Amino acid sequence: MPVTQCFLALGICSSMRKELNLGGITAAVKKVITTLVSLLSAVFVSILSLKTAVASRADALGLRSVRFAINSVVPVIGSSISEGLLSIQSYSILIKTSVGVVGIIAVAAIFLPAITEASL
Secondary structure, X not given: OHHXXXXXXXXXHHHHOHHHOOHHHHHHHHHHHHHHHHHHHHHHHHHHHHHHHHHHHHHHHHHHHHHHHHHHHOOXXXXXXXXXXXXXXXXXXXXXXXXXXXXXXXXXXXXXXXXXXXXX
């Protein structure tokens, strides 16, 4: 922010006093600011993408572990329950990408009474 304010001050001074010849300095500062913002944006997007990919893999690994545990613990219908878990995860991803957090809250509010009744 201070660099941008300095650039603004140089631009104002350059437009008020042509004999100062600040056009070259303002062009150089503009180029530096543009390059720096582009570089920082690229680094930010790269880190965010990497973080998202790692979180996605960790979620998939956790889901596999839960499915394996259900298949091992529940003898007859364990595979059916684990497939249902996989379906729930797939549908939640679909809802999240299409309508976001509001959709997830709405679906949870709709099914929460049935889930609590079934678990009691």
